[in-house]
Amino acid sequence: MDLTGKADLSGRQRMILGVVDHGARACLRLSDLADKRSATILRELCSAFRRFGLPARIRVDNEACFNSHLMKATMALLGITLQTTEPHCPWQNGRIERFFGTLKRHLDRIAIVDGDDLRHKLVEFRCWYNHARPHQHLGGHTPAEVWGGKRKSTRGPKFVSIWDGAITGWWFPP
DSSP: OEEEEEEOTTSOEEEEEEEEOTTTOOEEEEEEESOOOHHHHHHHHHHHHHHHOOOSEEEEOSOGGGSSHHHHHHHHHHTOEEEEOOTTOGGGGHHHHHHHHHHHHHHTTSOOOSHHHHHHHHHHHHHHHHHTOOOGGGTTOOHHHHHHTOOOOOSOOEEEEETTTTEEEEEOOO
16 A cells, blocks of 8 residues: 555645555556545545455555554554654565556646546546456566456457557457
8 A cells, every 4th residue: 555646737735545466466446535634534534345255464664644642543443564664765665666656657648637537537447457458577467367267258359448549458358
């Protein structure tokens, strides 16, 4: 789990929370946050937990919102180990850093009008990333295929193009 940002056309810096599964590399949550308080982040995590279940551990960096008393107490109550990387060592949380690298490479090519536009773009990106983008370290499978334990579909693929063609790929319907 980590935070990144993107400025919209008005110059307002939008905070983006990303949560990526360690094994399947699936993006479980990608949200535009109103602020980066621990309570705001915990609300997003609770939504992910309801949908995907509780993880054994969550790896975060040393940002105050991830290491607050509220965050630590909540994780402890839920039985989740909060792993904190060493300061200035982003490679210790490489999966989310790599995910954000992919996201930013694509976000930097487009303008974000406002929060609604960003939320819409994040939903599209998460869908493309999980379902249409094969991953080299997953043997050419998508995160959704690995998460669901499914083989590559033998049905005809569908071409996916979002953000006016800035992101493309092939989706294999189940």
